[in-house]
Amino acid sequence: KQEVTQIPAALSVPEGENLVLNCSFTDSAIYNLQWFRQDPGKGLTSLLLIQSSQREQTSGRLNASLDKSSGRSTLYIAASQPGDSATYLCAAHEGGSEKLVFGKGTKLTVNP
């Protein structure tokens, strides 16, 4: 059974700081790992998708890495902005299934 854990649960940083969000998963038989952003009361917006054969993906100020052997992924946000304030969720498939398992998320607050 896949279990996804995200640390920290909440993070508050001043504007301009670089930060790292952590995600760990127990079952390495994944198709890919996906990072999402969720604003309060809204749906999920996909940020980055890392295929199981890849080590990292980049989009603008975001960089996500994947280490299947250790069951870890990190999301790096450079030069954070108040508009980055949201909950960030990572998700991985349960082995042999199309079921996507989510962590509880990291709530990020970027203070002006």
Added chain:
Amino acid sequence: DTGVSQNPRHKITKRGQNVTFRCDPISEHNRLYWYRQTLGQGPEFLTYFQNEAQLEKSRLLSDRFSAERPKGSFSTLEIQRTEQGDSAMYLCASSPAPLYGYTFGSGTRLTVV
């Protein structure tokens, strides 16, 4: 491509009533997924379809819940005899295949009073 569309955005219902939600996936996606999210938690898998076939259901999907995707296009999720514990955000996602990741809709917020 207008993304994944969910209706209604919000639903308030009295305990014991039936409710139905609709999801319109991205047109070329043959896979459609339903998730439920309660406050402070990550989304939890409910069920998924490949075309019109319902291929997997979670234990969370009690007999009061039913989902359909009759023509392999839009899907409906019905909850019968709603309970206060059903209050949550119901999210729909679609995908052409797991390898390509999921696209989520904006969700339907259900409040049972």
